[in-house]
């Protein structure tokens with residue numbers, strides 16, 4: 001068996017049980033993919049590696065996989081390229097979980113009132129979150145995505161706080177410290193949900209990891225927690241915190257995070273509470289292709305059981321400023337070939353998930369457009385602000401206007417389509433009838449976004465590539 005692993009990491013060091021080796025042949029796997037047959041994990045590994053019988057990525061085979069995925073995309077969702085008018089609002093960077101791929105967080109002790117050093121993190125009160133959303137609503141956005149660090153003062157509600165305060169040593173036992181210990185109070189999760197679900201905006205928030213934090217130290221079910229959040233204004237939940245849903249990889253990159261089974265339990269709880277969810281994979285670090293496909297299997301099984309996943313988002317690891325890179329555990333992120341195959345095999349393997357996203361914040365304009373021809377059909381959203389990728393060293397900017405979107409999508413000959421978060425509402429945009437602005441939200445009247453940004457940057461996307 002040759003080394004078919006293409007990941008730019010020192011993965012030999014990890015001595016993983018799962019390696020990209022199969023008894024299947026690439027040709028068989030490709031034939032099954034072309035026929036629309038359900039793929040096994042072995043099939044997926046063959047496609048992801050372009051065959052475990054060859055070393056590295058075979059360019060001819062890669063094109064065959066991409067073509068099969070592009071064709072499947074056209075059959076399943078047609079040619080439309082969808083995107084959403086949204087705002088990203090991260091509430092706090094305080095977090096003690098210590099994931100080694102993450103440079104978004106700042107350890108929470110730095111936020112304590114008596115801390116004397118400097119740090120670059122932030123916490124927003126519910127009132128501040130509301131003001132940020134209110135201001136963004138004026139640009140026509142109709143979705144707020146909010147993911148945050150697990151601040152020790154964050155609790156679901158006052159009842160949760162009372163339970164945590166009964167512990168002898170709440171910080172050691174349940175990562176809880178009262179707001180009085182900190183410079184700034186993030187309030188409760190319920191208060192933040194109420195604050196951000198203003199003006200008819202769709203609130204997309206509370207990853208399974210955040211939901212875990214919102215029930216820590218209690219025996220509450222994920223479903224009950226998500227019900228409470230939904231009653232406070234939550235509309236759907238992001239399936240991040242997934243990273244790679246294989247225990248031997250999580251042990252290396254995020255030993256402090258919930259495990260694979262608990263992530264699945266969290267997602268099922270959200271769906272049982274009546275929320276749509278998304279699902280993600282964060283790849284291109286220490287994992288190999290077998291892990292990537294095993295992850296896809298976890299997602300496909302979850303979708304078979306629930307039908308609750310609206311989209312799948314492959315997030316390519318941004319390595320520059322992360323502990324994984326600093327400590328020499330990886331030497332870079334995924335290659336272009338790996339990004340293309342990740343999107344294509346997601347499309348082919350996830351036969352029960354309609355929408356596959358190409359994320360410009362991770363790939364930049366040129367590559368994310370290419371990926372729309374490798375199996376992806378969704379092109380993310382305007383976001384207006386971005387901290388996670390930026391702090392990790394990503395350089396593709398923090399927003400795209402509708403004019404940017406229409407220009408980019410038209411340039412590859414596909415129809416630009418504005419969508420709601422749940423994909424139920426759609427509007428095809430006439431590229432010749434500009435300037436373009438969102439129309440689906442309560443305050444979205446078609447006025448172009450970002451024409452009067454306070455920093456004067458206007459609506460031009462950064463020239464990233």
Ligand SMILES: C[S@@+](CC[C@H](N)C(=O)[O-])C[C@H]1O[C@@H](n2cnc3c(N)ncnc32)[C@H](O)[C@@H]1O
Pocket residue numbers: 095101102103104147148149150207208209210240241242243280281282315316317318319322388389392
């Ligand atoms: C930063 S966390 C915030 C929400 C919450 N703390 C959690 O972990 O679910 C959101 C996601 O960002 C992604 N992320 C973090 N650092 C990244 C990096 N360097 N490259 C790519 N994605 C990253 C991970 O997939 C992570 O689950």
Ligand SMILES: Nc1c(NC[C@H](O)[C@H](O)[C@H](O)CO)[nH]c(=O)[nH]c1=O
Pocket residue numbers: 086088145147313315357359361362380381383386387388389
């Ligand atoms: N809403 C989407 C985002 N938002 C930005 C993220 O919250 C985040 O900052 C970053 O992606 C961290 O991994 N990003 C997407 O890639 N896709 C979305 O739909």
Ligand SMILES: N[C@@H](Cc1ccc(O)cc1)C(=O)O
Pocket residue numbers: 145147204237238239240241278279280313315
């Ligand atoms: N990792 C990102 C990206 C993302 C957000 C929302 C999604 O539905 C999908 C992906 C986040 O946690 O915010």
Ligand code: SF4
Pocket residue numbers: 095096097098099102103104105148149150209
């Ligand atoms: S990924 Fe989330 S949980 Fe992990 S350190 Fe970053 S903010 Fe904290």
